[in-house]
Amino acid sequence: MKATVIVTLKPTVLDPQGMTIQRSLSSIGLSDISDVRQGKIFNVVLKDGSREQVERLAKEVLTNPVIEEYRIVWE
Amino acid sequence: MKFGVVIFPGSNCDHDCYYAIESVIGKPVDFIWHQDTSLNAFDAIILPGGFAYGDYLRTGALAKFSPVMRAIGEFANKGGLVYGICNGFQILTEAGLLPGALLRNVSMKYICKFVELRTETANTPYTNVLKKGQILRIPIGHGEGNFYADEDTLKRIEDNDQVVFRYLENPNGSLHDIAGIVNEKRNVLGMMPHPDRSSEAILGSADGKLIFESMVNALVSR
Numbered sequence: 001m002k003a004t005v006i007v008t009l010k011p012t013v014l015d016p017q018g019m020t021i022q023r024s025l026s027s028i029g030l031s032d033i034s035d036v037r038q039g040k041i042f043n044v045v046l047k048d049g050s051r052e053q054v055e056r057l058a059k060e061v062l063t064n065p066v067i068e069e070y071r072i073v074w075e
Numbered sequence: 076m077k078f079g080v081v082i083f084p085g086s087n088c089d090h091d092c093y094y095a096i097e098s099v100i101g102k103p104v105d106f107i108w109h110q111d112t113s114l115n116a117f118d119a120i121i122l123p124g125g126f127a128y129g130d131y132l133r134t135g136a137l138a139k140f141s142p143v144m145r146a147i148g149e150f151a152n153k154g155g156l157v158y159g160i161c162n163g164f165q166i167l168t169e170a171g172l173l174p175g176a177l178l179r180n181v182s183m184k185y186i187c188k189f190v191e192l193r194t195e196t197a198n199t200p201y202t203n204v205l206k207k208g209q210i211l212r213i214p215i216g217h218g219e220g221n222f223y224a225d226e227d228t229l230k231r232i233e234d235n236d237q238v239v240f241r242y243l244e245n246p247n248g249s250l251h252d253i254a255g256i257v258n259e260k261r262n263v264l265g266m267m268p269h270p271d272r273s274s275e276a277i278l279g280s281a282d283g284k285l286i287f288e289s290m291v292n293a294l295v296s297r
Binding site for chain 2: 012061062066
């Protein structure tokens with residue numbers, strides 16, 4: 001079984017990396033893109049039935065709850 | 076009185092801190108390996124700068140799972156002095172021993188230069204030889220020193236007089252110009268600037284020494 005954990009900064013947290021990407025877009029004509037937020041994706045392989053461990057991984061390791069949030073996509 | 080300097084894989088200011096305590100302050104100091112779990116021999120523990128665990132995942136994120144960190148949490152809860160410098164500050168926020176988090180610098184650049192700090196409180200074991208308002212000249216060297224906390228947390232640390240140092244000129248985007256904070260019990264300090272790199276005049280400033288001297292003062296008067 002596989003899962004994908006997507007970690008992003010909370011909407012209230014400034015994302016200097018995303019802002020830098022967005023600002024560079026006008027030079028290649030992508031002027032309609034008004035916002036870019038950068039995040040992280042973790043591809044996880046697990047034994048069947050251990051969804052709880054992926055939840056803990058996402059919550060306790062992959063995410064800093066002060067600045068980030070996560071969602072899990074199960075395959 | 077004994078100081079301990081923690082070595083994580085990737086720490087690179089461990090010897091600077093050791094030198095500052097042993098040779099500049101003249102107090103006993105030992106290294107603490109990140110696998111160690113007994114801290115009985117120590118009165119104050121320094122988490123030095125560097126790139127613990129390569130800063131993989133997030134700065135300080137993997138260091139908090141080191142066996143020594145559980146012991147440091149207990150040490151802090153008992154009132155022991157725990158002092159995180161730069162990467163050490165990042166580790167202490169990740170471990171939940173200090174509020175907030177350190178984000179990427181707004182400029183996206185790694186910044187290495189002297190900065191001026193205003194001492195916001197003398198009421199900590201780290202600033203007791205300083206005066207409120209005293210300006211210190213201490214260098215920074217970081218890419219992720221942009222202090223962030225949500226509004227409620229910011230209000231709480233301001234109301235509790237937990238902001239210890241503020242930048243005169245904000246180099247990295249830190250909210251409220253915050254360079255260093257203590258926990259509520261005031262025995263845990265984290266700050267981005269490096270007193271270990273500014274404790275002797277030959278290094279360009281000896282202001283950092285005042286922080287280590289305050290720690291000695293606090294330990295003597297216990």
